[in-house]
Amino acid sequence: MSSYRFCRSDDIALLVGALNRCWVPDFPDAPAMTPAAFKRSIRDLQVWCSSCMVAFSGPDPIGVLIGAKRPSGTLVHRIAVHPDHRRQGHGRHLLTSLGSKLAILGPPRIVAEVPETLAPACGLFSAIGYVQEAILTDYVLREENEGRERAGGSGGAKPPGLDNGRFVIPVTVDDLVANGLLGEDHPPTCWERSVETLTARKDDIEGFAVATDERIEAYVLFRKCGAGVEGNGEASPSAPTVEIVSLRTFIEDGGTGVKQLLSRLRGQGIRAFRFPKLHPTEVSKACLEVLGFRPAGGHLLYAARARSE
Numbered sequence: 001m002s003s004y005r006f007c008r009s010d011d012i013a014l015l016v017g018a019l020n021r022c023w024v025p026d027f028p029d030a031p032a033m034t035p036a037a038f039k040r041s042i043r044d045l046q047v048w049c050s051s052c053m054v055a056f057s058g059p060d061p062i063g064v065l066i067g068a069k070r071p072s073g074t075l076v077h078r079i080a081v082h083p084d085h086r087r088q089g090h091g092r093h094l095l096t097s098l099g100s101k102l103a104i105l106g107p108p109r110i111v112a113e114v115p116e117t118l119a120p121a122c123g124l125f126s127a128i129g130y131v132q133e134a135i136l137t138d139y140v141l142r143e144e145n146e147g148r149e150r151a152g153g154s155g156g157a158k159p160p161g162l163d164n165g166r167f168v169i170p171v172t173v174d175d176l177v178a179n180g181l182l183g184e185d186h187p188p189t190c191w192e193r194s195v196e197t198l199t200a201r202k203d204d205i206e207g208f209a210v211a212t213d214e215r216i217e218a219y220v221l222f223r224k225c226g227a228g229v230e231g232n233g234e235a236s237p238s239a240p241t242v243e244i245v246s247l248r249t250f251i252e253d254g255g256t257g258v259k260q261l262l263s264r265l266r267g268q269g270i271r272a273f274r275f276p277k278l279h280p281t282e283v284s285k286a287c288l289e290v291l292g293f294r295p296a297g298g299h300l301l302y303a304a305r306a307r308s309e
Contacts (some may be wrong), residue, residue, distance in 0.1 A: 002062070004093060005102070007052045012038055018054050020059035023080040026118075044072050045191065047077060053097060055060045055090045057080070065094040068191065073109030074102055074306075075191045079121070092123050102306035110306055113190055113277065113299040121226045128301035134280055136190050139293040141262075141273035166257075168264050171209040171219055179216055181248070190277035190299070205245060207266050210257040216256035218249035222265070225274070240301035241272035247283060249299055255290045262291065 007015060019033040029057070031037075041047045051067030051074055062085040076098070076132035081090045102110060113136060114121050126132070130133055176182045182195045191197065198205060198221065209219040222242040240264060249258050275288075277299055 001058070001089075003056045003092065004053055004063075004097060005056075006097075007049045008056060009049045011049055011052075011054075014054060014061070015049070015052055015064065015066065016214050017063035019066070019078065019080070021061055022064050022082045023078055025083055029205065031055075034130050041068070041077070044197055045075070045077060046196065046200075051098065054086075055094060057085060063090040065092055065098060067098060069107070070196060072106060073111055074098070076110065076112040082233075086120075091121075093122070093129055095128055095235075096309045099304070099306045100308045103308045106306075108306045110304050111191070112302045114302060116298050116300055122302075124148075125302040125304075130304040132300050133303045134188075134301040135298050136279055136301055137294045137298040138298045139275040139278060139288055141275075141291070141293050155286035165212050166217065167211055168208055168260055169211050171207040171211075171216070171221075172205070173198050173205055173221065175209075176207075176216070176219065176221075181216060181219070183289060186280045186281045187248075189246075189282055190279065190301075192277065198245060202243075208261050210260060211215070216252075217251045217253075218261060219246070220244060220258070220261040220265070221246040224270075242268050244269050244273060244275040249287075255287055258287070258291060294305070 007235065016038050018031045019038075024030065024032060038047070042049075046066045048068060049066045052067050053063075053065045054061050055063030061082075063081040064078065067078045070076040076095070079091060079094060090263075099110060102108060110130075111133075112125055112130065114125060116135070119179075162252075173182065177199070177255070177265055182198065186195050201223075204223055205221050206224070207219055207221040210217045222244050225241050225243050247258065247261075249255070251257070264275075273293070275283075275293060278288075279301075
C-alpha cells in the first residue's frame with residue numbers, strides 16, 4: 001500500500017534519505033545529499049519543506065518531490081521515483097498533489113527545469129499539462145579558444161581598448177544592487193542564477209566590471225569551482241574553472257568589454273568556463289559565439305498554472 005505526505009521543517013533527514021534512495025540512482029556521479037547541503041538549498045534556493053513530498057511503500061520512501069518557493073512561483077527542484085517503483089503513477093501523484101495545494105495557497109505558477117536527456121521526466125510533465133516555455137542551454141568555453149581570446153588582451157597588463165576613462169574593477173553582488181543593476185529589469189534566468197539566488201550566495205560570488213567614473217558598462221559574476229572542462233565537455237581535474245553566474249553588457253561595443261573581463265579571469269589562471277542553463281533572452285547566441293562559448297547540453301523549462309485535481 002502506497003502513501004504520500006507533505007513534509008515539515010523537521011523532516012530534513014527524511015528528505016535527504018529519500019533523495020539518496022530515489023534521485024541518486026539516476027545520477028551516480030553526483031555527490032550524495034547531506035543535511036548540510038539540504039539546509040543550504042533552503043537558504044540559497046528557498047526550498048520549502050512544506051512544498052516537498054515523499055511517497056512511501058510501507059515505511060520505505062519510494063518517491064520524492066523537492067519544491068522551492070518564491071513570490072514569483074514554485075520550482076519543482078527535484079522529482080524522483082525509486083527504480084523499482086516507476087511507471088506506477090507515483091510521479092504524477094506527487095506533481096498533481098503539489099498543484100492542488102498551490103491552487104489554494106499560491107503562488108499559482110509552477111516551473112521545472114528538466115534535463116533534456118531525461119525523456120521520461122519530460123514526458124511526465126507534458127502529460128499532466130506543463131508547457132515547454134524555453135530551452136535553457138549549458139555553455140562551455142573551449143580550451144582551444146584560449147589563444148584567440150588572449151590575443152585580445154591579458155589579465156596582467158592594461159587591456160587594450162579600455163580607454164576614455166574605462167577601467168576593469170572588482171565588483172560584488174552588493175555593488176551591482178547599489179547601482180540598480182540587479183533589479184526588476186534583470187533578464188530571465190534559471191532559478192539557480194536568479195537575482196534571489198545571487199543575493200543568497202553573494203559571499204561565494206566574485207566579479208569584475210568595466211566601469212567609468214559615471215557607470216558600470218559590463219560585468220561578470222562567477223564562482224570558482226576547481227575542476228575544469230576539456231574541449232569535449234569532459235571534466236578536467238587539472239584545469240581551474242569558474243561557473244559564470246551572471247554576464248551582462250549595457251553598451252554596444254562589439255563585445256570588447258566582456259572579452260576584457262574574461263581575459264582578466266584568465267590572468268588569474270582560469271582555464272575553463274561554464275555558463276549553465278542560459279535562457280535564450282539572457283545573452284544572445286551571437287555574443288556567446290564571439291566570446292568562444294559552445295553549447296554542451298541543456299534543460300527544458302516547463303511551466304504550468306496550479307489547479308485542483
